[in-house]
Amino acid sequence: MNKQELIKAIAIGSGVSHAQAAKMLTAMQETVTNVLAHGDKVSIRGFGSFAITDHAARYYHHPQTGETKMARSYRTVRFVPSGDIKSRLN
CATH class of the missing domain: 1.10.1220 (Arc Repressor Mutant)
Structure with missing residues (x-):
């Protein structure tokens, strides 16, 4: 939809x-x-909740160059559905 x-x-x-x-x-x-x-945080009863999650900075290995780099921290939105929605899906 x-x-x-x-x-x-x-x-x-x-x-x-x-x-x-x-x-x-x-x-x-x-x-x-x-x-x-x-x-x-936004919580809508019977629907779900929206919240911000923080992801810490981390090191990663670049596969082509073999170099170790630093990925910066970032924030993202997380949606958790209500029990009503979960029960309808399962």
Whole structure:
């Protein structure tokens, strides 16, 4: 499912127009992004939670040159689905 299909499903499921559904999805994306950017966690009961995970800097071996290099640290988003979603999948 792509973004347009998701917007269409939201519009049909909630009984609002396509434009309103697009605004709702965009607002949710921006809100979750802003909350995560500030270092907080987003938990949606019955859906799941979004959190930031930090990955430490590490050394790695370059396979072609044999050189040992340093990979810098980085942050990424982790999504953990709720128990309801997990049970529906299994």
